[in-house]
Amino acid sequence: MSKVIAASPRLGAAGVTAIRRDFRALHQLVHGKPLVYLDNAATTQKPQVVIDRVARYYALENANIHRGVHALSERATDAYERARASVQRFIHAAEPHEILFVRGTTEAINLIAQTYGRTHIGAGDEIVISTMEHHSNIVPWQMLCEQTGARLRVVPITDAGELRLDEYERILSDRTRLVSIVHVSNALGTINPVDQIVRLAHARGVPVVLDGAQAVAHMSVDVQALDCDFYAFSGHKVLGPTGIGVLYGKTSFLEAMPPYQGGGDMIRSVSFERTHYNVLPYKFEAGTPHIAGAIGLATAIEYLTAVGLDRVAAYEQELLAYGTDALSRIQGLRLSGTASHKAGILSFVIDGIHPHDIGTILDREGVAIRTGHHCCQPLMDRLGVPATTRASLALYTTREDIDALRTAVENAREVFA
Amino acid sequence: MSDLQDLYQEVILDHNRRPRNFRAIEGGRRAGGYNPLCGDKLTVYLRLDGDRITEAAFQGSGCAISKASASLMTDAVKGKTLAEADALFERFHHMVTAAPDAPVDELGKLSVLAGVRQFPVRVKCATLAWHTLRAAAEAREAIVSTE
Numbered sequence: 001m002s003k004v005i006a007a008s009p010r011l012g013a014a015g016v017t018a019i020r021r022d023f024r025a026l027h028q029l030v031h032g033k034p035l036v037y038l039d040n041a042a043t044t045q046k047p048q049v050v051i052d053r054v055a056r057y058y059a060l061e062n063a064n065i066h067r068g069v070h071a072l073s074e075r076a077t078d079a080y081e082r083a084r085a086s087v088q089r090f091i092h093a094a095e096p097h098e099i100l101f102v103r104g105t106t107e108a109i110n111l112i113a114q115t116y117g118r119t120h121i122g123a124g125d126e127i128v129i130s131t132m133e134h135h136s137n138i139v140p141w142q143m144l145c146e147q148t149g150a151r152l153r154v155v156p157i158t159d160a161g162e163l164r165l166d167e168y169e170r171i172l173s174d175r176t177r178l179v180s181i182v183h184v185s186n187a188l189g190t191i192n193p194v195d196q197i198v199r200l201a202h203a204r205g206v207p208v209v210l211d212g213a214q215a216v217a218h219m220s221v222d223v224q225a226l227d228c229d230f231y232a233f234s235g236h237k238v239l240g241p242t243g244i245g246v247l248y249g250k251t252s253f254l255e256a257m258p259p260y261q262g263g264g265d266m267i268r269s270v271s272f273e274r275t276h277y278n279v280l281p282y283k284f285e286a287g288t289p290h291i292a293g294a295i296g297l298a299t300a301i302e303y304l305t306a307v308g309l310d311r312v313a314a315y316e317q318e319l320l321a322y323g324t325d326a327l328s329r330i331q332g333l334r335l336s337g338t339a340s341h342k343a344g345i346l347s348f349v350i351d352g353i354h355p356h357d358i359g360t361i362l363d364r365e366g367v368a369i370r371t372g373h374h375c376c377q378p379l380m381d382r383l384g385v386p387a388t389t390r391a392s393l394a395l396y397t398t399r400e401d402i403d404a405l406r407t408a409v410e411n412a413r414e415v416f417a
Numbered sequence: 418m419s420d421l422q423d424l425y426q427e428v429i430l431d432h433n434r435r436p437r438n439f440r441a442i443e444g445g446r447r448a449g450g451y452n453p454l455c456g457d458k459l460t461v462y463l464r465l466d467g468d469r470i471t472e473a474a475f476q477g478s479g480c481a482i483s484k485a486s487a488s489l490m491t492d493a494v495k496g497k498t499l500a501e502a503d504a505l506f507e508r509f510h511h512m513v514t515a516a517p518d519a520p521v522d523e524l525g526k527l528s529v530l531a532g533v534r535q536f537p538v539r540v541k542c543a544t545l546a547w548h549t550l551r552a553a554a555e556a557r558e559a560i561v562s563t564e
């Protein structure tokens with residue numbers, strides 16, 4: 001990354017141009033057109049430092065961790081544990097052992113459901129989620145409900161795509177055992193009032209899980225200030241590799257939970273009579289983890305931190321305003337998700353054109369967006385649409401990208417005029 | 418834009434805007450097709466006289482390709498036996514999955530969908546109605562999907 005961006009308090013066009021140089025994937029032609037990558041909510045591109053770091057690990061440092069006495073193993077172990085410390089600082093956790101490496105948000109939520117859930121939630125108990133959840137924050141709880149006889153309660157949303165806090169308060173009861181809510185909606189962009197959500201749940205002694213998959217790359221997150229009990233995110237949505245993700249859990253919770261999977265590394269001693277589980281965080285990290293992924297994720301986090309999350313957030317807010325205005329000028333276009341507190345996601349439908357057709361036409365213009373239900377089918381039902389078209393922003397997105405999107409959407413309208 | 422023009426030909430756009438045989442048929446056979454990822458959802462209705470299709474219709478919502486394909490299909494299979502309709506599906510399937518430069522079989526109006534072969538991810542849209550037709554012909558209850 002160049003000095004230009006490090007110096008300026010605001011992330012301007014020059015800073016973004018410098019950042020874009022770090023992302024080779026952005027500089028290619030697709031169907032003969034310059035790629036306009038607006039599918040960042042699905043996965044972000046990776047800066048060269050991350051790719052290089054992962055390559056260097058495999059080229060020169062590859063070894064299993066926590067096992068060997070030899071130099072490479074020691075170095076790999078050290079890099080892996082430093083990665084954990086980077087994540088700890090990134091989300092402002094109190095302790096490194098509160099950071100568990102998992103495959104991604106999906107595995108993180110399944111882990112909570114199958115460990116905390118199986119031991120603390122029973123028949124007649126209630127788990128509270130919302131209408132705007134990703135399938136990965138619905139299905140693990142449904143599975144838990146089937147296993148335990150617990151019940152799922154769903155907090156409704158307004159037409160603008162905001163959580164109905166009044167309904168949330170009403171739904172919280174003596175039977176509520178857990179609240180699990182998305183921090184930033186991947187389909188609407190809504191930033192939920194997570195501090196209030198946590199406060200209201202804690203007032204009843206109910207722990208809170210936050211799905212931070214769409215938050216961590218776009219705003220600074222402080223799990224201690226939020227006081228949430230669990231926080232989950234995926235590395236690949238925050239400039240890092242696929243296959244690595246994070247579950248943060250407060251020490252007291254993690255200690256009270258049984259292990260998730262059994263195997264090597266998660267034990268202290270094994271005999272056929274009795275096995276003693278390892279201390280945190282290893283109790284939850286059975287088997288050889290994604291070492292390269294964790295190290296790559298740390299590099300991604302350090303990259304993003306060097307740019308500055310507050311600057312990223314401010315920049316993306318400007319872009320969002322620009323994009324909202326640009327798209328609103330398109331006739332027959334309706335934005336899905338117009339919350340007053342929103343992240344860089346522009347989800348929309350156009351009268352008379354199915355999102356799938358828009359997606360194909362945009363793709364031929366080099367514009368990569370996502371169409372479909374975005375793994376939020378209950379939300380689509382609530383919105384009364386089978387699917388939407390979604391453009392999602394990142395720190396390297398430019399106004400030119402938005403202009404290209406708008407032109408491509410106008411072209412699609414012409415095809416269907 | 419040329420492969421896009423191949424895909425979204427005027428005939429296809431017209432069938433998307435004004436789908437033919439867009440209605441239910443009471444008392445005949447029917448089956449449902451659903452591609453949840455795209456959000457394409459349709460019901461195909463058949464009236465049979467022995468094994469001859471005397472009437473075919475559909476209802477539902479979806480992308481232009483799935484709707485136009487359903488619309489064209491209901492026109493094309495009317496008057497055919499179930500075996501003839503099945504054979505037509507085979508040829509149609511071949512047409513939309515062939516290599517982009519392969520010659521296009523003469524399939525009458527259905528040939529306008531040959532452009533789909535340049536868009537492999539859209540094959541499932543073009544064939545949803547046909548798979549659903551097959552299910553209706555066989556009086557199968559399960560929802561058909563091509564995803």
Ligand SMILES: Cc1ncc(COP(=O)(O)O)c(C=O)c1O
Binds near residue numbers: 042184186
């Ligand atoms: C809000 C939200 N939650 C959870 C997930 C699941 O993430 P992953 O597929 O990386 O496990 C996603 C990403 O698709 C998401 O956007």
